[in-house]
Amino acid sequence: MREVAILGIGQTSIDEHWDKSLREIAGEAALAALQDAGINSVDGVFVGNMMSGSANRQQQLGAFVADWIGVRYADAMHVESACSSGAAAFRSALMAVASGFMDIALAVGVEKMTDSPGAEITAELATAADADWEAGQGLSFVAINALIMRRYMYEYGWEHHHFAPFSINAHNNAVSNPNARLRSPLTEKDYLKAAMITPPINLMDASPVGDGAAAAVLVPVELLNRFPPRPIIKVLGAGAATDTMAVHSRKIPLWLSAAEKSVKQAYSQAGIGPEQIDVFELHDAFTIMAALSLEACGFAEKGKGPQLALDGEIRPDGRIPIATRGGLKARGHPVGATGMYQIVEVVQQLRGEAGQTQVPDARIGMTQNIGGSGSNIITHIFGRMN
Numbered sequence: 001m002r003e004v005a006i007l008g009i010g011q012t013s014i015d016e017h018w019d020k021s022l023r024e025i026a027g028e029a030a031l032a033a034l035q036d037a038g039i040n041s042v043d044g045v046f047v048g049n050m051m052s053g054s055a056n057r058q059q060q061l062g063a064f065v066a067d068w069i070g071v072r073y074a075d076a077m078h079v080e081s082a083c084s085s086g087a088a089a090f091r092s093a094l095m096a097v098a099s100g101f102m103d104i105a106l107a108v109g110v111e112k113m114t115d116s117p118g119a120e121i122t123a124e125l126a127t128a129a130d131a132d133w134e135a136g137q138g139l140s141f142v143a144i145n146a147l148i149m150r151r152y153m154y155e156y157g158w159e160h161h162h163f164a165p166f167s168i169n170a171h172n173n174a175v176s177n178p179n180a181r182l183r184s185p186l187t188e189k190d191y192l193k194a195a196m197i198t199p200p201i202n203l204m205d206a207s208p209v210g211d212g213a214a215a216a217v218l219v220p221v222e223l224l225n226r227f228p229p230r231p232i233i234k235v236l237g238a239g240a241a242t243d244t245m246a247v248h249s250r251k252i253p254l255w256l257s258a259a260e261k262s263v264k265q266a267y268s269q270a271g272i273g274p275e276q277i278d279v280f281e282l283h284d285a286f287t288i289m290a291a292l293s294l295e296a297c298g299f300a301e302k303g304k305g306p307q308l309a310l311d312g313e314i315r316p317d318g319r320i321p322i323a324t325r326g327g328l329k330a331r332g333h334p335v336g337a338t339g340m341y342q343i344v345e346v347v348q349q350l351r352g353e354a355g356q357t358q359v360p361d362a363r364i365g366m367t368q369n370i371g372g373s374g375s376n377i378i379t380h381i382f383g384r385m386n
């Protein structure tokens with residue numbers, strides 16, 4: 001396998017982009033990544049997306065995006081893995097470049113959710129759950145996560161207000177991110193008085209829907225000397241694992257086994273452990289998911305995730321900074337694009353380009369993108385080499 005580096009990154013703002021089509025959003029991020037890389041053609045295009053078939057009546061996003069950005073005769077494909085489609089596209093591009101199948105690959109994550117009315121978005125999102133045993137019984141993603149959070153609070157003795165620091169950290173970090181969906185700071189009082197959606201999850205525990213795209217260009221490290229000098233950000237480790245589709249089939253519903261398995265693969269490839277991670281963009285689609293992800297990745301003991309947040313250790317100056325550009329909670333969660341936003345943001349941190357929420361001396365960063373309720377989890381670790 002060849003070592004792989006990130007040559008360029010690009011992203012759009014996350015918003016209700018009524019003025020832009022699916023192809024325009026994807027193209028904006030892809031062309032920004034090519035421009036950042038200083039190139040105008042690639043060998044392969046991998047496009048992560050979850051719901052364009054139903055929300056935008058458009059499939060075949062590999063050819064669709066390649067055509068729009070003027071890349072002809074490339075190897076191009078659409079990669080779908082629910083909310084982890086973005087990381088799945090990156091992983092596909094990584095395998096193609098690492099194996100030598102291609103030299104330059106473009107990974108794009110795109111989602112244009114707000115073409116659908118709210119009730120339809122909820123139903124489209126629920127296609128990532130088990131159709132027979134969850135969605136078909138009327139469970140939305142908010143409801144599934146509410147059941148998990150309620151059980152977690154009961155088992156480990158936490159109360160709702162103990163989850164506030166996850167949301168406050170995310171919202172406060174998003175204020176200085178020009179691409180974030182929600183850019184207002186948040187206080188504990190705001191968190192506590194937010195509208196209840198599905199108890200115990202209120203509006204400030206949930207990520208918002210939105211439209212956006214993010215992209216990255218991957219090249220083998222051995223070819224970097226063809227390009228002008230730049231900060232070298234290398235992929236140090238990658239892992240992926242699945243779990244049962246329905247949460248009720250799991251022996252331990254409060255433990256993200258797929259996160260544990262995928263992160264172990266990534267740590268092992270990188271030759272490091274959680275103590276070496278300087279910044280972690282995790283999948284805080286709901287505050288409970290942030291707690292579970294921190295535990296499964298070795299940053300907190302089982303049932304103790306909220307303590308890290310209460311102690312301030314998740315802030316940019318803390319032990320394990322998370323959601324440094326707003327996370328899914330406030331940067332936004334255009335589902336199939338989210339995994340690529342996480343990667344772009346970690347690259348920004350390692351390049352020292354994260355502005356007011358820059359993590360001091362960040363050298364190693366990790367991303368973790370969750371599909372379904374933990375049924376498909378993809379982890380990547382990146383390192384700054386110069």
Ligand SMILES: CC(=O)SCCNC(=O)CCNC(=O)[C@H](O)C(C)(C)COP(=O)(O)OP(=O)(O)OC[C@H]1O[C@@H](n2cnc3c(N)ncnc32)[C@H](O)[C@@H]1OP(=O)(O)O
Nearest residue numbers: 083118125141142203204206207208209285370371372373
């Ligand atoms: C594995 C996984 O990733 S699963 C996760 C998949 N994603 C989800 O399930 C999405 C969860 N979120 C949602 O479904 C929706 O955002 C909801 C239900 C929380 C809110 O939706 P709606 O009630 O339709 O909100 P609506 O779009 O009408 O917005 C109303 C206001 O709330 C704000 N808002 C909407 N969502 C959020 C949010 N999550 N946090 C904070 N503010 C929000 C809007 O900006 C708007 O503000 P304004 O009145 O100042 O303009």
